[in-house]
Amino acid sequence: MTDGIPERAPAAASSPLPDLAIDRRAAVQRIQLDAGSWVDLVTGFVRDAAGALAEAHEHTPWHQNEVLRYDTYVPEQRLSAGLRPESAPLLRQIDLHLTSTYRQRFTGVAAILYRDGQDFQGLHSDREMRWLDETLIAIVVLGQRRPFVIRRRAPMAEVVERVPAGAAPDDLVLTPGEGDLLVMGGACQRDWLHGIPRADTPNPRISLTWRWTSRHGRPDTNPGYFDGRQFSDRPRQPGTRTRQR
Ligand SMILES: O=C(O)CCC(=O)C(=O)O
Numbered sequence: 172m173t174d175g176i177p178e179r180a181p182a183a184a185s186s187p188l189p190d191l192a193i194d195r196r197a198a199v200q201r202i203q204l205d206a207g208s209w210v211d212l213v214t215g216f217v218r219d220a221a222g223a224l225a226e227a228h229e230h231t232p233w234h235q236n237e238v239l240r241y242d243t244y245v246p247e248q249r250l251s252a253g254l255r256p257e258s259a260p261l262l263r264q265i266d267l268h269l270t271s272t273y274r275q276r277f278t279g280v281a282a283i284l285y286r287d288g289q290d291f292q293g294l295h296s297d298r299e300m301r302w303l304d305e306t307l308i309a310i311v312v313l314g315q316r317r318p319f320v321i322r323r324r325a326p327m328a329e330v331v332e333r334v335p336a337g338a339a340p341d342d343l344v345l346t347p348g349e350g351d352l353l354v355m356g357g358a359c360q361r362d363w364l365h366g367i368p369r370a371d372t373p374n375p376r377i378s379l380t381w382r383w384t385s386r387h388g389r390p391d392t393n394p395g396y397f398d399g400r401q402f403s404d405r406p407r408q409p410g411t412r413t414r415q416r
Pocket residue numbers: 281283292297310312319365366367377378380399401
């Protein structure tokens with residue numbers, strides 16, 4: 172005490188904050204697909220992308236889903252897992268970043284492992300009844316850069332089958348990987364398809380996906396074959412199951 176003024180306690184030695192695993196200031200490139208749909212691409216979003224790939228590859232409880240094709244269950248050509256954002260610092264940081272950047276509460280995290288170039292995902296959209304007018308699909312891609320094809324939804328679904336992903340003249344082909352962030356927004360799931368075609372690589376690719384939907388939109392009474400069924404807050408749709416080991 173000096174002249175009635177309490178002395179300040181010595182400043183506590185400042186404890187260093189743990190380094191962020193993501194670069195929150197990395198530049199965002201916005202690609203406007205049309206008046207209502209857009210894609211944000213952030214390269215170099217995950218700082219130690221190689222370490223994150225190794226960690227996710229080794230420690231994620233991957234499982235093999237099977238999907239009903241005609242009258243037979245066939246294994247999906249990729250592995251997947253559901254993760255909780257709070258289960259790892261990287262996921263938590265991405266979750267907080269997405270929430271503050273896009274001002275929405277996302278559901279996450281759906282992880283997919285493409286073991287090599289033979290694993291793929293056909294052109295589809297993450298579409299669900301009623302709430303397709305405005306959605307956000309945020310995908311962090313670790314590992315091998317591979318084409319991520321975005322194609323305008325055609326009135327005739329057969330066009331998708333006739334022209335391989337990436338081969339149509341108007342296909343937009345991005346190559347996220349090595350820790351990039353890709354966000355599809357607006358009416359992208361209603362008006363556009365996306366897919367990861369087979370690629371000539373022995374290397375793995377992992378995607379970590381967060382989703383948000385406004386839950387407003389026209390009822391989707393006639394979904395096509397290529398319309399995804401993964402996204403719902405209801406139980407998994409009949410037709411997809413996890414293989415019993
Ligand atoms: O792996 C990706 O980058 C995309 C994943 C995807 O399209 C999906 O889960 O619906």
